[in-house]
Amino acid sequence: MIKIRNKADCCGCTACESVCAHDAITMQPDDMGFLYPVVDSSKCVGCGLCEKVCAFNEHYDTSLNLPIPDAYAARHKDMAEVETSRSGAAFIAISDYILEQGGVVYGVGYTDHFRVIHKRATTKEERNEFKGSKYVQSDIRGIFCQVKQDLKNGLTVLFSGTPCQTAGLNSFIGRKLRERLILVDIVCHGVPGPYVWRDYLAYLEKKQGAEICWVNFRDKQEFGWAAHQETFKFVNREK
Ligand SMILES: Cc1cc2nc3c(=O)[nH]c(=O)nc-3n(C[C@H](O)[C@H](O)[C@H](O)COP(=O)(O)OP(=O)(O)OC[C@H]3O[C@@H](n4cnc5c(N)ncnc54)[C@H](O)[C@@H]3O)c2cc1C
Ligand code: SF4
Ligand code: SF4
Known part of the structure; x- marks a missing residue:
């Protein structure tokens, strides 16, 4: 059965939870809200499927990959x-x-x-x-x-x-x-924790005394391509 000894060896993808026919695995949040699999050993029959399906192991099937990646660059016409x-x-x-x-x-x-x-x-x-x-x-x-x-x-x-x-x-x-x-x-440097996001929204709402009704993690129309600025709208307020 799957056992996470080092958090860096799990991305929380849920493949192991999804493959377990015995419902022995549940994804549970850590203190940052990142999901990790937890096995109920009373339900586990030791079939090993959860370990086999995990992309963080040496059996991961790359046989359909191209020997050399075929790369194109594209931008939408509109x-x-x-x-x-x-x-x-x-x-x-x-x-x-x-x-x-x-x-x-x-x-x-x-x-x-x-x-x-x-x-x-x-x-x-x-x-x-x-x-x-x-x-x-x-x-x-x-x-x-x-x-x-x-x-x-x-x-x-x-x-x-x-x-x-x-x-x-x-x-x-x-x-x-x-x-x-x-x-x-997507091109990805890693994902921030869900509880950081949840707590940040709560902090902003408390500070503004109003509920958030719209968010944009990067508002290109207002700040351009290079800026990394979150934008929020509050109920009955300006952006
Ligand atoms: C967590 C994260 C890290 C990133 N890191 C980099 C980076 O290091 N370098 C870089 O150049 N670009 C990074 N990006 C930007 C990303 O590569 C672009 O969003 C991507 O190129 C999509 O461009 P687009 O205009 O075609 O997609 P859009 O039309 O803007 O669509 C966004 C796409 O991203 C997916 N998506 C959005 N949020 C998430 C999420 N939290 N998890 C999984 N998928 C998501 C959506 O399903 C959709 O397919 C990151 C994005 C995210 C979400
Ligand atoms: S399949 Fe592997 S990476 Fe995905 S949640 Fe399970 S242990 Fe983590
Ligand atoms: S070994 Fe089999 S039964 Fe046990 S948790 Fe993994 S997939 Fe489920």
């Missing part, structure tokens, strides 16, 4: 898309194509009061919430099984996330179903 995306809006162009073919798109949005989570979208309106970087580890619990179900139902799936999340999903899905799975991994 500047309105570029201005409202974090970078060149390649994600919007690729996901537009998938949605137009009847596929589904997974990406990062918000739930109750700007908690950062992965979500599923079948329309461009739903997908637009995924635009822009959210500099927090996304809660991805339940998503890998949903992706697998979509693939089993014959849908084409685009999944976007951090490189470690896409590696975990790639391993969890396995070779048979991979043909219809398109992985978009």
